[in-house]
Amino acid sequence: MLSTKYDAIRAVIWAEMGVQFLDQRRLPEEETYQVATRASEVAEAITKMVVRGAPAIGIAAAYGVVLAARARFSESSLSWRQLIEADLCALAAARPTAVNLFWALARMRSRIKDLPDNVDPEAVLLAEAQSIHLEDIEANYQMSKLGAALIEGSANVLTHCNTGSLATGGFGTALGVIRHAYSKGQIKKVFADETRPWLQGARLTAWELMRDQIPTVLIADSVAPxxxxxxxxxxxxxxxxxxxxxxxxxxKIGSYSLALAARHHGVRFMVVAPTSTIDWSLSSGSEIPIEQRPQEEILTLAGKAVAMPGTEVYNPAFDVTPADLIDALVTEKGVILQPNSNRMKTLLA
Known part of the structure; x- marks a missing residue:
C-alpha cells in the first residue's frame, strides 16, 4: 500500500445526509463540496460534470440509488419498487457513453430484486454501493502494479484528460499507474495534455500531480504529436x-489522435481501466454511443465568447481508439498485450 501522500483525494464521499461531490468545475481555484440528497440531484451532478470519470460516475449512481430508495420507501413501503424506476431511468440518462454508469445501476437493480417486501432497503443498498466504491479503489491499486510493471527504466510519460482520484473511487486508473511507477523511481516526468474543451488535464490532472509532488509539465493538446x-x-x-x-x-476526445501519433513515432500506448468499463455486448468501437456536448463548451471559455455567435459547432465528448493501436490494456484481472477479440476473452475466465 502506498503512502497517503499518493492517495489523499476522494471525489465522492457518502455521508448520512447524502452524497458529497468535490465540485470539479471549480478546481483548481477552490475545493468545494456539493451535497446531493436526492437521486435527481445526483443525476444533475453527473450531467453537469460536478462529478466525472467513468468509475466515479458509476459510484455516484450507486449512491444515487440509495437516496432514491430512502425517498421512495418513505413515500410508500408497498410500492417503492415501482416508484424507484423513474429515479433509475433518470440516473441512466445522465450521460450516455460511460458504461460504468449502467454497470453500477444493473448491480443495484439486482440487489433491489432480491430484497424482501415491506423492509426498508436503504441499509442493504448502501452496503452494495459502498462495496462498489471500495472494489474500485482496490482494482485501481491492482492495476497500478500491473501497469507499472510494463514501464522499463526511468521514463517520461504522457497522459490525457483526468484519470486519477477525481475520476474514480480513489487513486486512479492511468494516473494510478503513474503514481505507483513514480513511487518506484520508474517515472522522471509526466506530460499532461490540457484536454480541451473542459481542460481536465490543466485543471484536474496537473492539480492532482502537483499535490503529489510528481514532476509535471502541462502542454496544449496540439503539442503532443x-x-x-x-x-x-x-x-x-x-x-x-x-x-x-x-x-x-x-x-476523452483527443485520445485517438494521440494513439495515431504514438504508433507513428514508435511510442508505446497503454489503456488502464477496470473490467467494469468493458461492454461485452458491443463487438467493436463503432457501436459505442458517443455523447455530444453543448456547443457553449466550444464557443466560450470561462464564460467569455471566443467565436462569432451562430458559429456551427461539432463537440463530441469522446473518440474511439482502435484496438490495433493499443500496445497494452491493463485491467485488475490482468494485462492484455495488443488486444483483440480473442485475447479479450481471457478476462472472462
Missing part, C-alpha cells in the same frame, strides 16, 4: 470510458 516525435516520451497512458469486446476503446 510534436513532443512524441522528439523522442522524449516512452509511454502514453490513458484511461477509458467504454471498451468494446474487441478492445476498441472510447476515451
Amino acid at each position: 510534436y513532443l512524441l516525435g522528439q523522442g522524449q516520451i516512452q509511454w502514453v497512458i490513458i484511461g477509458a470510458d467504454r471498451i468494446a469486446a474487441n478492445g476498441d476503446t472510447a476515451n
Whole structure:
C-alpha cells in the first residue's frame, strides 16, 4: 500500500445526509463540496460534470440509488419498487457513453430484486454501493502494479484528460499507474495534455500531480504529436470510458489522435481501466454511443465568447481508439498485450 501522500483525494464521499461531490468545475481555484440528497440531484451532478470519470460516475449512481430508495420507501413501503424506476431511468440518462454508469445501476437493480417486501432497503443498498466504491479503489491499486510493471527504466510519460482520484473511487486508473511507477523511481516526468474543451488535464490532472509532488509539465493538446516525435516520451497512458469486446476503446476526445501519433513515432500506448468499463455486448468501437456536448463548451471559455455567435459547432465528448493501436490494456484481472477479440476473452475466465 502506498503512502497517503499518493492517495489523499476522494471525489465522492457518502455521508448520512447524502452524497458529497468535490465540485470539479471549480478546481483548481477552490475545493468545494456539493451535497446531493436526492437521486435527481445526483443525476444533475453527473450531467453537469460536478462529478466525472467513468468509475466515479458509476459510484455516484450507486449512491444515487440509495437516496432514491430512502425517498421512495418513505413515500410508500408497498410500492417503492415501482416508484424507484423513474429515479433509475433518470440516473441512466445522465450521460450516455460511460458504461460504468449502467454497470453500477444493473448491480443495484439486482440487489433491489432480491430484497424482501415491506423492509426498508436503504441499509442493504448502501452496503452494495459502498462495496462498489471500495472494489474500485482496490482494482485501481491492482492495476497500478500491473501497469507499472510494463514501464522499463526511468521514463517520461504522457497522459490525457483526468484519470486519477477525481475520476474514480480513489487513486486512479492511468494516473494510478503513474503514481505507483513514480513511487518506484520508474517515472522522471509526466506530460499532461490540457484536454480541451473542459481542460481536465490543466485543471484536474496537473492539480492532482502537483499535490503529489510528481514532476509535471502541462502542454496544449496540439503539442503532443510534436513532443512524441522528439523522442522524449516512452509511454502514453490513458484511461477509458467504454471498451468494446474487441478492445476498441472510447476515451476523452483527443485520445485517438494521440494513439495515431504514438504508433507513428514508435511510442508505446497503454489503456488502464477496470473490467467494469468493458461492454461485452458491443463487438467493436463503432457501436459505442458517443455523447455530444453543448456547443457553449466550444464557443466560450470561462464564460467569455471566443467565436462569432451562430458559429456551427461539432463537440463530441469522446473518440474511439482502435484496438490495433493499443500496445497494452491493463485491467485488475490482468494485462492484455495488443488486444483483440480473442485475447479479450481471457478476462472472462
